[in-house]
Amino acid sequence: MITPARTARRRLVTDRVMTALFLAAIVVAVAPLVSVLGYIVAQGVSGITWAFFTRLPAPVGEGGGGMANALVGTLTLIALASCVGVPVGILGGLFLAEIGGGALGWWIRFTADVLNGVPSIVVGVFVYALVVVPMKRFSALAGGIALGIMMIPLVMRTTEEMVRLVPAALREASLALGIPWWVTTLRVTLRAATAGVITGVMLAVARIGGETAPLLFTAFNTQYWQAGWDQPIASLTVQLYNYAIAPYDDWHRQAWAAALVLMAIVLVLNVAARAAGRPRSLGG
């Protein structure tokens, strides 16, 4: 007779219980996402007004202010950061993919991962010492540099991954036609990997666009429009932070609205990148 013995029944029950526990773990891991998105939408929708996108912040106690300067500020900072992060990242990624075997390549890859793991606030402290102190002021430039430094390892890793995916045959066919290596790399290999590289940049932008800590004492913040590259600049994230920890309800509402806008941007970038075939990892 093939009936489970007494021990076997306990083993079957354990198997079922463990499977249920693992499923519960999934639920627990996904629940915060659902909760965060739910609250952002529920609380933030009421703050999405025309004023939000066009007005400057109002003084404390007055209603009707907006975050126009913070929105523009974040975009400005991203643009500044990309000037640093994108070229260095793409060229560095190309290096790792094309010449990256051997000891030098290993060390650079390792250091890039280490740089990726440096807490963002430490990068902020570094840029403070490097840029803010000599300039004697907070500035958009400093903020852009801080974010740019954080972008470099992200873009490097995704570029490397995407360029590696380009089939060797393509490269070699070009070389066999007598096209020099540097032209091949730029116009054949990199061009073939363009879509992937762009999605990598998009993901990096989504990451740094949501960063707050490195801006706290580099770009600082302002309630007005940006006055110059060497002046403080507002950003969605820092403004969100300041409003969230303040005691005013109107500011809380605006904080949720800012969260909605920021989250929407991050989600769109992430989903678009995924749809275009995202790189496997962001190295973090």
Place this chain on the structure above:
Amino acid sequence: MFRSQVGREAEALLLPPGGARPRRWADRTFRGALTAPGLVVVLLVAWIAVELTGAAMPAIRRFGPAFLWTSRWDPVHNVFGALPFVYGTIASSVLAVVIGVPISLGVAIYLAEIAGARTARLLSCLIELVAAIPSVILGLWGIFVLAPWVRTVVEPPLAAVLGWLPLFSGPAYGIGLLAAGIILAIMVIPVVSSVSRDALRAVPQEQREAMYALGATRWEVIRHAVLPYGRSGIIGAIILGFGRAFGETMAVTMVIGNRPQIAPSLFQPAYTIAAALANEFSEATSDLYLSALVEMALVLFAVSLLVNGAAQWLVSRMTRA
């Protein structure tokens, strides 16, 4: 460099035995142009170390190593001891790991061993989206949703059942070490589960089959064949998670209460190095104050180097083995 015969012949064309062809200098310049950014990265990390150490020197010279275990943080009298922040950082990170790792392992096991391919892809997408949530937004949610929930739903039962332990004593604020631990756990789960999942997927199928063939249930196969084999990758994942929690700033500072104290209870507010930097850096009045803060940043930097280095090494062993 190139694998095919055609490729090698092409390469031979580029490196002629005789004199330089006009195109060769362009290749070398380009090669240099590519190497430079890589070196920039190395330079950057070294530079960070140098700048931080330099700016922290006054405090290092003034307080010495005792900085790390003195607990008096007094900007008014220019006396700085980082122990409360070190305690808060370690405590919140350990809590994040204690709460987050079991959940991450459960997720990894489910996705690697139990779920079908399509379900696994969808679920891992969702979990990675959690990682994409900016820290400040999680902090916002933490202040208005998590902390009240902790205060009303989590801490009272804990206090009722385990209140005799110093770990769960005192009034329930919501805001405090427990909330910080929970929010850090949320941030750590995507990383740890993703790397653990890779470690589990790297286990060869024949190990599982050999265990099944001995008459094992699925959980027994996971427990005795898969998990031991993937051990080093999982440990690497845990260290990576710890490293992530260690340096986290915004979400933590918004829910931890920012009080520089060392209290045994998880319900009490605390302060981490990163949170202190975020709050006090722009308000540092004296040079020594600033220098002490930079010294804490240096500690954070050094630990992140160590932790990331160790984790990378462990994870690379998993992919090589």
Place this chain on the structure above:
Amino acid sequence: MGIVTTLRNQALSDALARAEPAGSVGAWRLRVERLHAYFGRVHAVRGLSIAIAAHRITAIIGPSGCGKSTFLRCLNRMHEVVPGARVEGRVYLDGEDIYAPYVDPVTIRRRVGMVFQRPAPFPTMSIYDNVAAGLRLAGVRDRRRLDEAVERSLRQAALWDEVKDALGKPGTSLSGGQQQRLCIARALAVGPEVLLMDEPASALDPASTSKIEELARTLRETLTIVIVTHNMQQAARVSDNTAFMLAGELVEYGPTPQIFTRPGDHRTEDYVTGRFG
């Protein structure tokens, strides 16, 4: 396996051995009726019916891709471990359908053991723990029972003398041939009635291969063995009965000498004379 069951099986097999001379198709240990196996929509085994004789070595031969490994895995319900895999039909082990709805695959796999093509000792376990793994799963804790079982299985696998002083060393510290014998010992430790071998020597050198073949012939006295092999000489050397499979179907089945010298089907003849495969 309790003592009573072992004694009962022993008595049964003694009776069978007395009843039928070796070399002919004897009493059935396994009877397969119209077995179909699918990987998703791929129909790998098509309506196969066969009876496996007790205490004999039955070889399954055929060109690669003919479904012989898939068929083998249906005999201990390993096929269904693959996601999307499906089995239809019946397989009777000592008269009971192992695919009946109330049957737990876990118990089947203890009664029908398996050895795989590439030796896969558990790398995080010692030699002793590897062999004891199956018993520990079944709940055996008593150190003496484990010791006895480990020694018995290692002797049965002709490995005891080589490892008896090094039982604590990791399973992977042995050579390829030794690892495979370790895997055989591991499978034997839980006391199966049938041992399935899926190309057990194809990853080994010739010396180890002949040791494995010798081992199979000695194990035949206590077990029924079904061996899948792509090596026809091996099938001819080792087995009592041979089944030839082609494209998921059973083409011919009979005593080994007959299959190799006077095959009935022209396809069998083509294969064994090396005209294809």
